[in-house]
Amino acid sequence: MVKKHTAKELEQFIELYLDGVSFHELRSEYGLKISPGSFNMYFLNYKAHGPSVLEDRDGFNTYTNEFKEKVVKEFLESKTYFTAIARKYKIPCAKTVRNWIIKYTNGEAEKAYYPKPEVYTMKFRKTSHEERIFIVKDCIQNQLDYKQTAQKFNVSYNSVYQWVKKYQKYGPDGLVDSRGKRKPDNIQTETERIRAEMAILKARNEYLETENAALKKLQEVESELMFARRNLKRNIKRLKN
Structure with a gap:
């Protein structure tokens, strides 16, 4: 260059x-x-x-x-x-x-x-949950030597690095293979919290809709009663005349 x-x-x-x-x-x-x-x-x-x-x-x-x-x-x-x-x-x-x-x-x-x-160029090798935990613990015991761990267990450097980070953040459940499966509960906590909040909001909206519908119905009944009273007054007035 x-x-x-x-x-x-x-x-x-x-x-x-x-x-x-x-x-x-x-x-x-x-x-x-x-x-x-x-x-x-x-x-x-x-x-x-x-x-x-x-x-x-x-x-x-x-x-x-x-x-x-x-x-x-x-x-x-x-x-x-x-x-x-x-x-x-x-x-x-x-x-x-x-x-x-x-x-x-x-x-x-x-x-x-x-x-x-x-x-670093190694193709993906399928590992079990137990094996990933064992690999991570071995890496931690060896002062986080990702390269040595990757060589030792015949997996990629990036896999070891990601597994260690997930283990440190979520514990053993963080190493569950979530592809097509349910994620660990502790990882789902935030998602579940959001879903719970959405359910509460939905219930509240349904309640408000019910209240609004009831209020609307009450207003309709009151209007009908007022109309009926006016008609009744007119009829009484005609009878008196």
Whole structure:
């Protein structure tokens, strides 16, 4: 990929920006050719690590398999953002980190990415509820080493990762295969609560409809009585005459 700017040019643009020149002016008057997102990433990396971070921006082919795996694992096990991870490890583009994570978690890692890539490209293997619980407990006992657990039990990394998260949130019932089956009660709680509220609202609406119907009927009866009274008065008046 052809670089739009050399490291020296990027450094000059960043220094101009620090000196008060706006991004719009850098684009229109100084010849900056990169997007706001890319420039912001370079700018943040520059502030965090200095000019050296601009030297090597090819990114994809310059990182070892172990480094990529370390970055992805840290992202999965933390609550940080792509940009923060990229900045921490001097990766010029947060999109690079995002692409690694997408491939990693979707099981589409290429062989050049990681040793033993079959852990990530492995096809789905059917497992029982009891087996999933056993795998999760083994993973937890081994300091959440998802990769080692995946290799040990011949399942995909993503499967282990998802099972552990569900187990931590819902317990053993979270590992029930719900495809075409009833979900565990504790997962259904929110759904059942909503259904209960809907049933209450429905009953209330039916009650109000009944009340409204009764009120309407009462009004009709009252109207009929008033009409009957008027007729009775007219008839009495005619008889007197």
